[in-house]
Amino acid sequence: MTHVIAIDGPSGSGKSSTSRGVATKLGYAYLDTGAMYRAMTWAMLQRGIDVNDADAVAAAAADVTLTSGTDPQDPTIHADGVDVSEPIRGDEVTAAVSPVATVPQVRQQLVDLQRELIAGAADGIVVEGRDIGTVVAPDASLKVYLVADPVARAQRRALELGVEDAEAMRQALARRDAIDSTRKTAPLAQADDAVVVDGTHLTLDEVIDHIVGLAQR
Template sequence: MSKSLVVAIDGPSGSGKSSTSRGVADRLSLDYLDTGAIYRAMTWALLERGVDLHDPAAIVAAAEGIRLTSGTDPSNPTIHVDGTDVAEPIRSDEVTGSVSLVAAVPRVRELLVDLQREAIGGSSGIVVEGRDIGSTVAPDAPVKIYLVADPAARAARRAAETGSPDAAATELALARRDEIDSTRSTSPLVRSEGAVVVDGTFLTLEEVIEAIVGIVDAAR
């Protein structure tokens, strides 16, 4: 493997990025970085501090002093806020419903993109998942994937993950998240130039992983 290998996997919520990215990293013996968890951790930290998430200035003032640390082991991904393990609480409904507000603040994105680039730069090979990896965080990545699935499939997967009995409500929530992420002024969710679209609607997780591993192998 090239020491500069970066596999950028972008896509909307519920498309299967996390499971797929971890699987690809494991198959190829690469590091793994979940940038969504980083934004969730920042959101959790701001909520814990009682910051008004509708006040960008207050968000920035607090975010400047928050220390995030993300592990890169695909078999045991970790995320800490000021030394505290927050892997579980960042998956709460409150964080899920608030993370787009935090992610839309340009200064927050600057801080967290710098953190992500540090992790990428310190790795000999890494799979990075998010929404702006191929377009902003690592635009020179030799492999770029845009992972998609139709809205119903995404909603069913997310409802199964969260235990929600209402797939329709989950689909609506995902649509709102997509709207915010794709229309924000800074680093919106887009298919980056050169990204290969992988549609996982009718594929198993293993089939999606296999497809992406094939794309990586072909690019080497």
């Protein structure tokens, strides 16, 4: 049985860097489910779909082919054969991803794909997102809910994206949290059996080592 480590948490909590680090140390595969929703959003924008029209998004999504690489050293994401690793981090996709991610048909389509990738991981896999421990992999061997102080989250995300206004970033993250936490389908939530890890005052390496320790125990 594949050893699954689920790492959930809000935007800017450090899930991606942490998950990749944990996967690398353990020799596991790695899956960024957030990139999949971003890639789907990119595909909607390329097709000229109104991302606020849930029915239109649901219909168009069925024709989108996503391919996720699971190498933590070189994670890749393709939409309809196009490498979208860079464009999915741009402002246009970032502004549009929330309404796309709330469409139930999109979530079910991507959850099915995520479960296929998890099942195909030979030894183990670290999966990051917002509903991994609660929806995608409720039987995960280890569930981590990664959090950080809102100011720290904003500073990290601003630095990551090259944005100077950390306060504007904090407000943007707060809006994203509200959307993610209140959507009807698979909202952002801490699994009952998840271990909460607060990375506010820890270095990235310290967070990684802590989670690796939990996994090894």
